Amino acid sequence: MHSGSLSSSRTSDAAIDLLTGGSIVALTGAGLSTDSGIPDYRGPNSPARLPMTYQEFVSGPVARQRYWARSHIGWGRMKRAVPNPGHRALAALESAGAVRLLVTQNVDGLHEAAGSRAVCALHGRIADVVCLSCRSGTSRAALHERMGRLNPGFAETHAASDVRPDGDVELSDTTDFVVPECTSCGGVLKPDVVFFGENVPKDRVQRCFDAVDAATALLVAGSSLTVLSGFRFVRHAHKRGIPVVIVNRGPTRGDDLATVKLDLGTSDFLPELSDAWVAIGA
Ligand SMILES: [Zn+2]
Secondary structure (H helix, E strand, O other): OOOOOOOHHHHHHHHHHHHOOOOEEEEEOHHHHHHHOOOOOOOOOOOOOOOOEHHHHOOOHHHHHHHHHHHHHHHHHHOOOOOOHHHHHHHHHHHOOOEEEEEEOOOOOHHHHHOOOOEEEOOEEEEEEEEOOOOOEEEHHHHHHHHHHHOOOHHHHOOOOOOOOOOOOOOOOOOOOOOOOOOOOOOOEEEEEOOEOOOOOHHHHHHHHHHHHOOOEEEEEOOOOOOHHHHHHHHHHHHOOOOEEEEOOOOOOOHHHOOEEEOOOHHHHHHHHHHHHHHHHO
16 A cells, blocks of 8 residues: 555554564664765766675676775765764664664665664675685675785875765775785685675575564664665565565655555654554553
8 A cells, every 4th residue: 555645744643653673673774874974876866876886896806906996085075974874773672672683785784783783784894895715704894904015105196076875985096905814815805795797695695584574563764675685575565464664765666565654754653653663661
């Protein structure tokens, strides 16, 4: 049932009614982090552009030089981003027993930084690095230091302006950038995130489906659901008759499947929902 004819305060009440008292799965996207200064690829004011694909990344050293050089600059800023009221409200909702699993399409780690524990980072975390040969994992902070030592003055010289959701920035000349190799085996290092052209690991997807099956409602917050990796959970919930509430500025691919759709910012709605939970718990 579509609720487009209801006023926004009435739909907001309807959404809160559906979401309080049960056990919900929250699915979050880039729109949740825009208030932390991390831009959305597909938000209303974003230029149309795409991140590097997996196929491009593994195509050769030149592509990886371009990726890591831009990402090196972007990381310096991304690591300074802090959780906003939307992240904090979701953490409070988990503490109150409202959220059984938080599935996020974001790689920025801000849900964990806000205190959420039951988090499934669908696309991984930009703070983690993996070796494509020996699969050993390392931290991005350590790699950032190594890259800084291998490329003295690079970060200072390239004061780029345009940070993307994956911590990438625009840089024209990256041919001098030295890309570190795996310290264990000399293999190719990649951020441990799911690139475009890669699949989300099956066990991770199944964990989310299982949580949706056990949920009383699915709350989508700050995602246009353009990517199938998130949209499939909305389709699944709808098929199972589990109510779907979508809170997003602008249309989403799941609007026709939503029980209630709110055209609202997540920093506005989520604290309201959290307050409603605390009120019924008291
Ligand atoms: Zn290795």
